[in-house]
Amino acid sequence: MQTFKTFFKISKKHLPSCILYLGIYVVIMILLSFLAQDSNDSQFQASSLDIGIIDCDESKASHALTDYLDEIHTIVPLENDGEVIQDSLFYRKVSYVLTIPKGFEKELLDGNSKNLIQTSKRKDSASGYFLDEQVDQYLKTMRLYLCSGDSITDAAKHTADSAKDIEKVTSLSFEKDHSSSDNLYYYFQYMPYILILLLTISLAPILIIFRKKDIENRMDCAPVSPTSKGLALSMGCALYCLAVWGFFIIIGRIVYGADMFSKNGLLCILNSFVFLLFTLALTLLVSTFSPNTNVLNMIANVVGLGMSFLCGIFVPQSILSDNLLQVSRFLPAYWYVRITNMFGSYSAEPFSMNFYWKAIGIQLLFFVAIFAIYLVANKQHKSGQIFVPLNKIFSAESN
Template identity: 35%
Template sequence: MTVFKGFLLLLKRDAKSVSLYLVIFIAIAVMTQLSMGDNQSTSTFKSMSTRIAIEDKDQSELSKNLVNYLEKTQSVKNDLTISTPDMIQENLYYSNVYSVIKIPKGFEKDYFDKQTPLTLINKPGFDSTYVTSQVDQFLRSVKVIHESGDTVAQAVQKVQRYDSQKSRVTLIAQNKSGGEMPYHNYLFQYLPYILISMTSYSLGIILIIYAEPDKKRRMLCAPVSYRSMNLQLMLGAAVIGTGLWLTCGVALPIILSAKAFLADPNLPYYLLNVGLMILVSLALSFLMSKLIQRVNIISSVTNVLTLGMGFLCGVFVPLSVLSPAIKK
């Protein structure tokens, strides 16, 4: 077991680099859990109102109800002067309002005659886009109902009634955690990044050292078969994989999440996924050791590989927000 003992000595020598990545991983996991864990309330959405100004010269049934509709959801500023383009530009520039709506005379008649005399002057950004969307949605809804035979007043009443209704959402496809994100989930979310880094700095470096020409010749001269050497190196890789599995997949979740992790119905899947990820990490480290001949450049290659896979494979950025071209 000479090769295996040498493997362990080299692993002990590189323990500082591996431990550094382990500390970084623990820090990332703890900070993520504190900021995004399920100890915080999940009902964080809050509808925000946008500051707008409205000038209604039409004073028709449609324009009045449009103003009333916007007043329910937006912050309408009635104390601003928007009679001239310079005043409008000044209010938008200083963010007194994000959108100015000017309703001219004859707006209701012209609108139902398939004209759009309504003027929307927006400050670039999501706030003004939200206002534009609301205005368009209200007017289109009233127009569709009015063209079906209802009067403008009846159409407005129906739109207001439909808008006041609340949707009832029932979660059918619940996971085994009741549809909630487990507190320790974020620990496993960033696990692939750190596993690839740690195996590269442990197994990858050791295999590169063993593959150096002088050391390889000396081992081939020893009374140890080539098959035995490979088996001992595989045993060393198994020690690294088992140690990472116990440390990152078992010990850390128990320390950080305690009973919640042990009581998780998906516990077998967590442990299985960590084991599979470790096999992939070990395979990548073996591949790197065959393509890289110098130990001092493994750091650069590891950073590119881990960060690239972290951003493109769903670790740091969910795959749901990546475009099909990037995925391909």
């Protein structure tokens, strides 16, 4: 019991920094989840751009095309001068410049489809390519009406009517609450990185204090059995981790409401708890080497960022190469992300309870493996055998 009380007395000294980390990470997670959702929700929204149109034909067809684009975008007057056009694009006065050459209407009536117009756009902007598609679609539709026997005036009217119908795009969701479900998905998506960083930086220093030679010798002299001491430390670590993990769950409940404890939410909570076990085992293993604060920060960032980029936490697994994914299969975060992908509406991962339990089981195997290595390392640390050189390196760096 005395060891247990001492554990939390030491943890109180680290409480301010822990609260600071918790606050920063929670704010970042919530912001990332909502920002990611907002970007996905707006992917089908049409945008009005500043464009320039230089009409050298001055015909009914060219005027119809100008009027059509004027309804969608903002037309900025420009001189028919190459230098002026380039400057306007460079200084972002316009995003796109359309030049309608002389003879445009005649070529359109003759059925020609090549080199009807000339365009200038910035190479680093996708807006120009979107406008190319708009103009090309308009001209194709107009040619169809002209081929059917319509006059220029009628073809322009029918094309404009058709284009208005095309512009309206509806995004369908197959979920009851699309927005909140995806926000919850992003909230859990980033949790592994935060758990690894937070526990390694805040829990490991507490355990390292108990591993100092003088403190270990003093505790060995006390009337406390090694089993009792180990049990007290284990209970302290377990309660510490549960407190950190529970804090994130409570914050999720406050922010996302009842969705946190829906069926999908509970499955995500279980997934995060299993990953918490792995993170705890990893923290215990790191503490056996008694690194200083700088080394702890380095380990936390290398492991946390490495898993995040390799396993699909920061970069979606769908755009990672197959070879990289084959390597990341040997990391628990890969299986964690595979589960969260099943609950995101923007992922192609199909939902399967069989695969869910398979991924949970694999993460538990990682926990068992790392914990077994920790037990061996802890035993060797006490005997001062295999891990003496590493401990000397860490102690040298601290000096």
